[in-house]
Amino acid sequence: MASLDLADSRGAMPAAALDFPLLPGGQEPFASGGLHYPRSFIFADGTTSPLFVKGVIPSAELEQVAQHTARQIAAHYAGRRLLVVQILEGARVFARMLLPHLDRLCLTAGIDYEMGAVQVRSYSHGSQATAHTVLTPLQDSRCRDLADCRGFDGVVLVDDLIDAGLTMTWLITEYLPRFTAQDIGICTMLDKKRPRTDKVAGVLSRSLISAGLEVPDDWLVGYGLDLALGGGEGIPPLHLFRQALPGGVYAFNSAIEERLASEYRQRPAWVASQLAVYRSQL
Secondary structure, eight states: OOOOOTTOTTSBOOOOOOSBOOSOSSSSOEEETTEEEOSEEEOTTSOEEESEEEEEEEHHHHHHHHHHHHHHHHHHSTTOEEEEEEETGGGHHHHHHHHHHHHHHHHHHTOEEEEEEEEEEEEEETTEEEEEEEEEEEEOTTSOBOSOOTTOSEEEEEEEEESSOHHHHHIIIIIGGGGTOOSEEEEEEEEEOOOOOHHHHHHHHHHEEEOBEEEOSSOEEBTTBOEEEOOBTTBOOEEESOSOOTTEEEEEOGGGHHHHHHHHHHOHHHHHHHSOEEOOOO
16 A cells, blocks of 8 residues: 655645555454454344444544654644543544654644544534534633633634534634634544535645545444434433454445344343443433
8 A cells, every 4th residue: 555645835745545455354343452252143034234334544644644744733823722522422532642752743843732622513404514512612721611712822623524514614713713713723533525616625635734534425333433323211322333443444334324223212221232332422
């Protein structure tokens, strides 16, 4: 596989090769960090379906993305004090990869930063976001709500994936201006190849510091990217594969998504017994 060119002046990284296997050899399940991940799911009627349809990005390249992103932040914000904001819970894994690289560059770049977070849920109709609900307002590293960003020279939004870009656009154009945020930039692990509105495209072109790797328009899982199974009365929602998966990021078999969700509502213990599940407050 060709090596990545980390010197792209726009901050975007070249697309990685797709459709190569990432799953380790051996029998099911495969393990990571003491947790077990099956390659397939057995439904209650006895039929079996694969959970993944392909490997998309290997772990080693994701680490290169984190290193490249830190370099782009250091180059763009040299000599400034930053608020680095984790967007939603899914960005936690990428932020954890990014910060050690950023810490090593802070002294030479004269950067001082503080971690923050915000959680927003978007409700969409087609390609248009019709409403946004702030689940957790903008907070600092001590989980205290921020009244403004006047103590910072820049705000860097860190996320795992740019998808439609609607939530990120709303944050930049409507939410963060209430906090007098200066020089807002975007850094993501992955950039999904899909159509976006003219407004989103314009915001991204002005704000992207590092777009990460371009990935296909699939439902991706692993490294913060997840599939949420909605529950019902007395059944909490479940987030699958939110943490790092062995090998890298995978494309989930979306053909079984509705069937898997229905199975969970009817037989939550059966589903949970087969899958490594991460619970979320989202």
